[in-house]
Amino acid sequence: MALIKNNSPVLFFYSNSKKWLAKISKKESFHTHIGVIKHSDAIGKEYGSRLITNKDKYVYLLEPTMYDYVMKIQHGTQIVYPKDIGYIIARCGIGSGQKILEIGTGSGSLTSFVAGVVKPRGHVYTFDVDENFMKIAAKNIEKAGMTKYVTQHNLDLKTAKKMPLKDMDVAFVDLGDPWVVVPQVRKMLKGSGCVFAICPTMNQLEKLTMALVENEFTDIESTEHILRTIEAREGKTRHSFQGIGHTTYLCFARKAFFGRNPKKSSVKSKTDLNDVEKPAAKTDTTATKTSKKTSTKRVKTKVQKLS
Numbered sequence: 001m002a003l004i005k006n007n008s009p010v011l012f013f014y015s016n017s018k019k020w021l022a023k024i025s026k027k028e029s030f031h032t033h034i035g036v037i038k039h040s041d042a043i044g045k046e047y048g049s050r051l052i053t054n055k056d057k058y059v060y061l062l063e064p065t066m067y068d069y070v071m072k073i074q075h076g077t078q079i080v081y082p083k084d085i086g087y088i089i090a091r092c093g094i095g096s097g098q099k100i101l102e103i104g105t106g107s108g109s110l111t112s113f114v115a116g117v118v119k120p121r122g123h124v125y126t127f128d129v130d131e132n133f134m135k136i137a138a139k140n141i142e143k144a145g146m147t148k149y150v151t152q153h154n155l156d157l158k159t160a161k162k163m164p165l166k167d168m169d170v171a172f173v174d175l176g177d178p179w180v181v182v183p184q185v186r187k188m189l190k191g192s193g194c195v196f197a198i199c200p201t202m203n204q205l206e207k208l209t210m211a212l213v214e215n216e217f218t219d220i221e222s223t224e225h226i227l228r229t230i231e232a233r234e235g236k237t238r239h240s241f242q243g244i245g246h247t248t249y250l251c252f253a254r255k256a257f258f259g260r261n262p263k264k265s266s267v268k269s270k271t272d273l274n275d276v277e278k279p280a281a282k283t284d285t286t287a288t289k290t291s292k293k294t295s296t297k298r299v300k301t302k303v304q305k306l307s
């Protein structure tokens with residue numbers, strides 16, 4: 001039986017909209033509209049049990065899950081939500097022991113969740129260019145207990161001359177212009193490895209899909225995931241009034257070799273497009289052009305391990 005001790009993580013749960021994540025510190029207490037919650041009242045209790053505030057309200061002591069951490073993280077940026085993360089993990093076949101490349105750490109929401117799936121033998125290598133966001137992400141990753149399984153790099157892969165990784169099982173891209181890094185992602189992915197990118201608009205989805213075809217990716221799929229909450233109560237169960245509108249679209253694809261000999265296959269080869277849905281419009285080569293242009297600029301880059 002897991003008993004709550006000093007330093008144990010606890011989710012103080014009153015209702016879906018009133019819950020607090022904390023590390024137990026015996027001298028601490030906090031004031032809420034349902035009364036004072038004293039950490040010391042939780043010590044020695046089993047997870048799942050409850051305490052009573054000075055206003056006679058019950059608060060349950062729950063063991064936090066990754067969902068709780070992600071929903072409570074400090075947001076420096078827009079984050080990927082659990083409703084999408086579930087499908088991402090399933091669609092990319094993410095499992096224990098895998099090596100994951102992530103471009104665009106942001107607040108570290110996706111990073112933490114996926115690190116929790118690939119640990120203890122797998123690892124997430126995550127890249128960002130904003131040191132401020134990287135610090136916020138490092139704190140969030142630490143709170144989620146995932147620091148050991150994540151390496152943060154301060155490096156812009158759009159302009160990097162040499163790719164720092166290879167044979168990655170899966171790659172995530174969460175940038176405003178994901179199509180720009182498709183050639184770089186290709187170099188770091190293993191054959192048939194899955195790339196997944198976040199695209200808040202349909203225009204981004206279009207550009208990305210064209211770049212994926214250009215760069216010999218197959219099994220391309222774009223999706224949107226809408227979560228509807230149901231308020232279930234005797235005699236009056238209905239949809240919740242609260243709901244998230246549009247969050248983002250997701251795009252998935254897998255690295256393929258369109259040429260006959262994988263070793264000789266060129267990224268720019270347009271032969272053997274059998275399995276790939278060709279875009280109806282003229283293929284936009286912006287991605288290839290942009291990456292060529294930026295790769296000629298010399299930028300000062302460094303690789304930083306924060307954890």
Ligand SMILES: C[S@@+](CC[C@H](N)C(=O)[O-])C[C@H]1O[C@@H](n2cnc3c(N)ncnc32)[C@H](O)[C@@H]1O
Nearest residue numbers: 077079080104106107108109110128129130174
């Ligand atoms: C929307 S956030 C990512 C959110 C993240 N997926 C999460 O769940 O918390 C986008 C991030 O991409 C980063 N970024 C922008 N350009 C980049 C680049 N060229 N290389 C790496 N990261 C970049 C930004 O600094 C920002 O932190």
